[in-house]
């Protein structure tokens with residue numbers, strides 16, 4: 001299948017916003033190429049380790065690339081993108097370039113940016129193709145996100161991992177809504193949750209999450225289902241976690257409040273700059289007590305307790 005790659009060259013501050021716009025336009029995947037990230041990785045690990053061509057280490061602006069099936073409406077997408085970018089008021093106007101590509105050309109590009117990282121006190125996130133021995137006491141999350149969201153380095157995912165580390169004590173029933181690669185479900189299971197139900201609307205995510213759950217040996221604890229929000233769920237939960245976007249979190253909140261046990265916790269992340277007050281008010285109106293508001297870059301995660 002042929003795809004149109006739409007690359008937006010922008011400032012480091014614009015990267016997350018541009019990625020968000022491309023996601024809202026329905027990209028089949030976002031690749032962020034930041035020369036500074038590659039440069040630091042090459043310094044840390046050596047150029048051979050990160051498989052970077054010398055030319056790629058030249059300084060330059062980050063580029064955010066989205067991929068769209070090459071069909072008639074792609075022109076419309078570019079127009080919408082131009083309008084959304086024009087409203088951003090960035091220090092340097094973003095520049096758009098396009099080219100036709102085969103899926104095989106771009107589907108693995110992100111791998112050169114994905115390396116073993118530690119998050120919080122205990123998590124070590126390791127791409128499945130890298131060799132790494134975690135120190136005793138660490139919790140290894142071995143991931144191959146493929147084309148599903150959730151390699152573990154996005155700020156909204158990092159916030160979720162930090163909150164799970166603080167809140168999962170062992171024995172809980174956890175719902176992971178919008179599981180993507182399954183990373184949060186795996187993390188909850190490794191922290192000792194008794195059972196985890198992971199849900200995603202996207203068939204690719206469901207397949208990838210199941211593979212990652214097996215890879216991490218937590219398939220007895222985690223079940224993955226394809227579905228919308230918590231529509232098919234009846235059993236009460238101790239913790240519900242959702243890293244999606246503000247509008248979807250507000251749509252999910254009424255089901256979350258009715259499914260949580262009294263005192264249960266709703267962790268919501270993926271709330272982009274400027275939307276947190278709106279989500280916080282929606283949670284409070286449903287009777288949640290918002291306990292914690294945590295930020296990483298332009299992203300916020302809220303922790304709320306069912307009273």
Ligand SMILES: C[S@@+](CC[C@H](N)C(=O)[O-])C[C@H]1O[C@@H](n2cnc3c(N)ncnc32)[C@H](O)[C@@H]1O
Nearest residue numbers: 149150157178179180200201202205228229243
């Ligand atoms: C930002 S990704 C989060 C992935 C992973 N949980 C993480 O934290 O890195 C959001 C995921 O939510 C899924 N999603 C979006 N709307 C949904 C809905 N209404 N019900 C279930 N999943 C949904 C998307 O398909 C995507 O996989």
